[in-house]
Amino acid sequence: MSAAAHHSPNPPILNSFASKDELAIHLAEFVVKAQKESIDKKGRFTIAISGGSLPNMLKGLIPNPAVKWDKWQVFYVDERAVPLDHPDSNHHACTTALFSKVPIPKENIHPLDPTLLDDLEELSDSYEKELIKEFAQRDSARFPVFDLILLGMGPDGHTASLFPGHELLAEDDRWVAYLQDSPKPPPKRITFTFPVINHAARVAFVAAGAEKIDVLPDVLDKPELGLPAARVRPTFPGQLYWFVDDAASAKVNLARTPFRL
Ligand SMILES: O=C(O)[C@H](O)[C@@H](O)[C@H](O)[C@H](O)COP(=O)(O)O
Numbered sequence: 407m408s409a410a411a412h413h414s415p416n417p418p419i420l421n422s423f424a425s426k427d428e429l430a431i432h433l434a435e436f437v438v439k440a441q442k443e444s445i446d447k448k449g450r451f452t453i454a455i456s457g458g459s460l461p462n463m464l465k466g467l468i469p470n471p472a473v474k475w476d477k478w479q480v481f482y483v484d485e486r487a488v489p490l491d492h493p494d495s496n497h498h499a500c501t502t503a504l505f506s507k508v509p510i511p512k513e514n515i516h517p518l519d520p521t522l523l524d525d526l527e528e529l530s531d532s533y534e535k536e537l538i539k540e541f542a543q544r545d546s547a548r549f550p551v552f553d554l555i556l557l558g559m560g561p562d563g564h565t566a567s568l569f570p571g572h573e574l575l576a577e578d579d580r581w582v583a584y585l586q587d588s589p590k591p592p593p594k595r596i597t598f599t600f601p602v603i604n605h606a607a608r609v610a611f612v613a614a615g616a617e618k619i620d621v622l623p624d625v626l627d628k629p630e631l632g633l634p635a636a637r638v639r640p641t642f643p644g645q646l647y648w649f650v651d652d653a654a655s656a657k658v659n660l661a662r663t664p665f666r667l
Contacts, residue, residue: 416640418626420648422655426463426614433612433649434466437554438473440608444553445477451553452540454598454606456483456566457496458558461503463612463649468507475510479540483555484567484597485518485533487526487584494592516540518596526584530596534582537602550581552606555598559613560590563621563633567597570633574599600637609640610647618654626658 423429441451451474455461467473486494497517505515516536522529541550557565568574569589577583577599584596603609613622625635626648640646650658 416642416645418646418648420626420650420655420658420660422650422652422658422660424652426651429612429614429649429651430463430466433463433610434470436610436647436649437464437467437556438470440554441473441478444607445474450477450479452479452481452550454481454483454552454555455496455500456556456558457485457499458560459614460556460558460612461496461499463614464504464556467504470508473508475508476514478510478514480505480510480515481537481540481552482517483557483603484595486592487518487523487529487594487596488592489523490517490520526586526594526596530580530582530584533596534580537581549601549605552602554608554610555603555606557603557609557611557635557638559611559618559621559625559635561617561621562589563625563631563635564590565611565635565638566603567595568600568634568637572634575632575634575637577601603638604640604644606640606644608645608647609638610649611635611638612649613654614649614651616653616656618650619656622650622654623657623659 444451482496485496488494490497519532522532537550541547559565562570567588574583574585578601580599581602582596583599586594588595624631625633629636
């Protein structure tokens, strides 16, 4: 196998569902399968979750006897620099939508350190240290390998808190970075960088609703636009998945995108 081929990522696996409810059912099945494989192999399941509409798309995990919550280690792909009980907090959204309804040990969930909200450099450094604790020492693990990273995608093609044209798109050393000018409010956030996202074993986008109808074909079929979501290309053998609904995929040429599940 040529070197180029060796590093070429697998083609994305895309499934489009008739409704958000049907998408949520299949997404839960996918998460349960990923956690089983990870736990069977390593005795734990490392997952990173995005904010926005994603937390409510995980309702298929409530209740779900197949989920071994005590084996989960949960991080946030990005987080707003607000208190943990603030309505803008992704931790607050995930706790309300999911973690308050399932038996996951509190110590298995890794929110940002709310005592550092006034110093974004410290805040992102401290979150990176949380990752280093979970994924061995930085010198041995160049980048953490999450078992699963769940991403959303904005109508502008952003993902995590990585926005079109932003300098953070070029960050290739730090695991966690910060920004103060997020075009999507609130402005102050921390976020995983592309190396972390692209080293995951599995990355799954969840994109639903008509507001994604124009950006989805651009992200799937026009990599030359360089949209942030199109820069998510997991390093081999990582696999990229798309869970979309028919409203979002109406303009996608599904015959072109090789997909299976
Ligand atoms: O903290 C955030 O704002 C999210 O992580 C963000 O990246 C989200 O995933 C996209 O904006 C899509 O949001 P929707 O799924 O709500 O459209």
